[in-house]
Amino acid sequence: MIEIDDVSLRVRDTGILHGIAAQVPRDGITALIGPNGAGKSSLLHLCAGLTTPSAGRIVLDGEDVHRMAHRDRARRIAVLTQAQALTSRLTVKDLVSFGRWPHHQGRPRDEDRQIVEEALRLFDLLGLAPRQVETLSGGQKARAFTAMAWAQSTPWLFLDEPLAALDPRFARDLMAQLHVMSRPGPEARGVLIVVHDLNAAALWADHVLALKDGGVFAAGPAAEVMTPPRLSTLFDTGFGVVETKRGRLVYPE
């Protein structure tokens, strides 16, 4: 479990997050939703230890994220950030292989190579493995970076808008994969994901943390948070709802 304990973030003179207090359960997918500029990515970066909060602390499975040793943290949390501009010329396989680096630090074992192969297979990258990442399309690139985070095999996986560049098939495959790996059990991996596609959140997320203006707007089981009245207030626009066999779909009116 991640306990976000009264966390605030200021960048220069601008307050980004104010007194966030929330919990992210270890099992299930937690979706971070909210309007542009609500502070979703900032919160995800804080939880991953990439930035330091101005106040408060974040405790992951009993340990302060910002006090963990770097390598230790990289074995517990894998992050996919939004910026995937790669200036280096690396092959897809090299990139994905770097996901194992926190585990072997330059001396890969058979296990590491197997996991890289598995990641390439899972994200349909086997055919692209020898290609330079810079020659890939946006969606292929996104898959390569997601595969790298997946290969890190951490108990926690944080993804910042992983669906943005994916076509519907790969978006569904990714969510289904996250769903499977986050089922309760000894192997369960916690997934925290920033999404703008509310229906992806409605269909796949178990928990929702909604942010607005740098504060927590609502938090809880997806079905409770993603109601039209709440979404309407959250996004300042009316929402309609359609009940389907697969679940509830929402759309802005």
Add this chain to the structure above:
Amino acid sequence: MTRWIWGGAALIALVAISLSIGAASLWTSDLGSGWLIAVSRFPRTAAAILAGGGLALAGVVVQQAVQNRFVEPGLSGTPEAAMLGLLVITLWAPGAALWIKMAVAALAAMAGTALFLKLAAHVPRSDPMLLPLVGLIYAGILGAVVVWIAWSVDLMQYLGVWQMGEFSGVVQGRYELLWGIAVLAALLYTLADRITILGLGADAARSLGLDYGQTVALGLAVVAAITALVVVTVGALPFVGLVVPNIISRLCGDNLRRNLPVVAVCGGGAVLAADIVGRLVRFPYEVPAATIFAIAGAAVFLWLLHAAPKAGNG
């Protein structure tokens, strides 16, 4: 594999040429060929290879640290900062041992490069050409300060030696510090993965468990030390760190665990070739290797810009 054989053969050929040519003939000179090689030709050849290899490696590190292919130590104020340090120690303690001067130059180079990295953090990444321009101006300002100080204390002669890299003055006993580059290159190779990861960006590097600040600082220290060694012993050689890593990156990508040795060998070979050309074009007079390399390097750089308008950020 064949690539290695060809590369090795080319380097051996360059070494053979470098050992055999010079104002004094190896075969007819009454100095004795063994003595000539030991005292002058071998030191000169080794110096060119070490300086070239070191600067090419330094170029890779700077490029990965700022995630921009068009930057190199010469475009980040590193040699100018080293010269500033040298001037200050020469004025303050003219009789100081060479290694002390060297250390001061390296520390100054480190500070100068660190300041460039601070500047780089504020330069928009949208246009990859912006950062080298900022670096050019920054190096220009540092260089102007160096010239102003040197002029006012009448040390312009020293400055000329540091600014223009050439190998005619290299003889036994006056270049051995450069072997430090071999040590630094070995150190760098142990950091190869970490430096490749730096090139993925700060966030990616941190999420892979790298102490980003510490790794950048370590890389920077190596770059500063290599640059200072080169400036002190043979003088600045611009473009080496830019041209060589860019060509290698195009040919074999940026996985440094595989590439660093190639970069080092090609950098050494390229500078040795420039020195050989400089010795031959006006034989028996010499043109500085830095001049030859700047001409060839500028041409290659223009080609890189033309051939890969987006390669800096793409």
